[in-house]
Amino acid sequence: MKDISDFTRRDFLSLSAALTGGAGLVFTSTPFVASFKPSARALALGSPIEVDISKVEPGAMIKVEWRGRAVMVLHRTEEMLTKLSIVDSLLADPDSQQSEQPTYVDSNHRSIKPEILVVEAVCTHLGCVPIPRFDVGPSDLGSEWPGGFYCPCHGSKFDLAGRVYSGVPAPTNLKVPPYSFIDNNILVVGSEEGLV
Template sequence: MSDQGVDRSKRQFLTTALTVVGAVGTGYIAVPFLSQMQPSTKAKAAGAPVEIDISKMETGQLIRAAWRGKPVWVLNRTPEVLEILATETDKLADPNSLESNQPESSNNEFRSIKPEIFIAVGLCTHLGCSPTFRPEIAPNDLGEDWKGGFFCPCHGSGFDLAGRVFRGVPAPTNLDVPPHHYLSETRILIGDESGADA
């Protein structure tokens, strides 16, 4: 067969065009296939650290966030609360947090890096209900001995404002303190304790 009358430039153009179309088609097929192998945005967010800005927190205020599908509390404790925490240890099941889940940086009487800022997972260690924040002193429904804390309405467990469990309640351990560190004086990263604290 003779190559006479064949336009080589058209043949080259068609070959190049078909190669490009084939590559694009392969890309359209491969991208969804490969992307389904990656974790979803929701899955990535579920375990990702959460940054909290405390610059506008007032003394005595509790703010809530979510980390790994769990509520996380950040409490700005008053100087009066810090005094009470040091004196109420005889009513607690584990005042020194020896059997509790907390990072080494929070292994102290206040269970926090900075005494005034308390961070905890907001789930009762009994059956996982979310306790209510009850900062008032001696309310009628909790009695004269109540000096402020967290009260679980499901089965009556009580925790002080350092998340330490009171004696004689169903909850077996103190509230969990999640791993965290300070990115600056007013920014906290929950879920990661690898950074240096401010």
């Protein structure tokens, strides 16, 4: 009889030790598992942002930050839109066949609404920030320059739809991020839901 009580006690002690060890493992591993979740800051960086474009006059541009990158929002004038077809022969990819852009944007205007252009302000050559050069025929860009974006790092040029010119270092057009419109005045960068 003594053997049976020793056996039962041994089983009880083994089971108790296993449960205590398992509970200790759960308590010590919980912080490590929790550290794999993105922080509130990381979630905020990847979240869609709302941009009020009601005060952006035709011909004006604003920059916003989304996912740590600058995004340019340009309110194009009728004159700017007319210039888009004039420069097609000078562009490397006028039909935006090699571009990173959502399928729902028009390939000529590279936008949902022709007058509103939304592109990332990151040159596709080495990641510099292109600057807006909407002035026509400046001395440093030549008399034929119709306006667009210019990368000061290595001289890449983009038209008013963010399409890259031929013969410049940048290999592709400026990237169009996913975006949508809530209404005529609110643009959401980073979300494809809503009024398109």
